[in-house]
């Protein structure tokens with residue numbers, strides 16, 4: 001069992017609200033807030049608290065559950081009826097958040113590689129600018145004047161920015 005400090009629990013709550021809004025918009029945020037303030041709730045209770053229709057509540061609950069940020073607890077009431085209570089906990093929030101960060105880092109790295117590898121070529125004689133494919137196709141000879149094609153400096157500012165983002169995401173993903 002992982003123990004969370006008060007600070008981490010608060011952070012997890014904010015992440016939960018953030019992820020719920022990302023995944024299900026303002027209604028997702030409303031539902032997440034209801035769960036944060038009240039703990040585990042049934043869909044009907046959520047509908048009462050938020051004023052959203054039961055259909056809408058159920059749709060959003062299933063989106064959030066599929067995304068992995070909601071738990072459901074089944075409980076039988078005295079008449080034998082099964083009630084479903086929806087809630088969350090810091091552990092699953094952090095897990096989902098880390099996965100998303102990992103995805104973001106992966107996409108950034110792909111974009112970074114692309115930015116480095118797919119730079120343009122230019123002719124040292126006439127200055128014409130061609131894509132990597134065209135340069136390759138022409139054996140790095142200018143299709144216009146026959147001069148030499150040279151690889152452009154990759155967009156260093158963009159690359160620095162992307163590298164900075166990757167580092168930042170890596171730090172965030174270490175948070176628990």
Ligand SMILES: [Zn+2]
Pocket residue numbers: 123124125126127128142143144145146147
């Ligand atoms: Zn040329």
